[in-house]
Amino acid sequence: MRRLDIHLAADERFDTVQRAIKASEPVDYYILDTERKDRKLISVFIREGMEQTLMDNVQTALEGANGWRISILPIEATAPKLEEARQGKQQKATQATREEIYSDVATGARFDRNFFVMVVLSTIVAAIGLNSDGVAAVIGAMVIAPLLGPVLGFSMGAALGDDALLKRASVTLAAGIGTALACSLLLSFVLPIDLESRELMSRAEVRLDGLALAMAAGGAAALSLTSSQASALVGVMVAAALLPPGAAVGLFMGAGEWALALRACLLLALNVAALILSALIVFRLRRIRPRSWIEQKNANRAVLLNAVLSGLVLIASVALILYLDLGDKVSIG
Incomplete structure (x- = not known):
């Protein structure tokens, strides 16, 4: 169950909002007067799965008005126990509202000092782990890598047709990958590159099963986000698909191993595209889309383009993977 607090003016739209609340069949609701006599506060207790419908209806009723706000609060427990949904009524799947998802994604897609520091630190850990064949260090870099946010932000921006979020996520993702490349390139001049390291050389092995891993990771990340479930494990999966090959590119470039750097760069590009595409598919399947039909039309174009x-x-x-593999076989033969 959730609680929606609706702050609005006590004008002619108040009755329209109240009708929208009653139509959503809430568990309970109450209306409070505020210190300002021209303002009202409506607190609505509603079953999970109905929040988005109520929010859309209230926003439609208040469209064009000023000074209103809707806040969503989780309810951890309630007594007495809620009755089951009435038979014959289809129970909607539990899902975070569009506004909740947007808030989480927009925060993760922001490029700030913390994001920059986390990328630098995770790249240092990943580069040292890759070069020393240290699995634990590479896993540590996966845990602290912050690249999940901009990937989901890009897919969310496309799903909603939100150009501002698309641009912000694109800049953050490009800046994050660029920072990782620059940092690992600088480290390559300090660390003697060990081409015998299995962890490092595995990032130059581009195989099609890596595509399946990236698709699954991106889909799981988006599904976790829309279901309001803990995404720590998913974040590790996504980081594993992005940061280690990014760090490997810089190390190979610094060592002058351009063929290996190309393979690692190819793996990085493939993973980014697969993550974005799979997350975008999940957002569409979960019906994460704008409220108005005009915005939906723009979102459909953005989804198709991306x-x-x-x-x-x-x-x-x-195609390039197959070409490189064929070239290797020919040279060996």
Whole structure:
């Protein structure tokens, strides 16, 4: 169960909002007067799965008005126990509201000092772990890597047709990857590169099973986000698909191993495209879309464009993988 607090003016729209609340069949609701006589506070207790419908209806009723706000609060427990939903009524799947998801994603897609420091620290840990063949260090870098946020932000921006979020996530993702490359490149001049390290050389092995891993990780991350479930494990999976190959690119470049750097860069590009595409698919399947039909039309175009671009990157990456593998076989033969 959730609680929605609706702050609004006590004008002619108040009755419309009240009708929208009653139509959503809330568990309970009450109306409070505030210190300002022209303001009202409505607290609505509603079953999970109905929050988005109520929020959309209230926002539609208040469209064009000023000075209103809706806040969502979780209810950890309640007594007496809630009755089960009435038979014959389809129970909607539990899902975070569009506004909750947007708030989480927008925060993670922001490039700030903390994001920069976390990328630098995780790259240092990853580069040392890769070069020394230290599995524990690489896993540690996966845990602290913050690259999950901008990936989901890009997919969310495409799903909603939100150009501002798309641009912010794109800049943050590019800045994060660029920082990781620059940091690992600088480390390559300090660390003697060990080409015998299995952890390092595995990031130059581009295989199609890595595509399946990245697709699964991106889909799991988006599903975790929309279901309001803990995403720590998913964050590790996504970081594993992005940060280690990014750090490997810088190390190989610093060592002058351009062929290996190309392979690691190809793996990085393939993973980014797969993560974005799979997360975008999950957002669409979970019906994460704008409220108005005009915004939905723009979102559909953004989804189609980004899906096509991601698909083209995947196809090009797979084709290049097959070409490189064929070249290796020919040279060996």
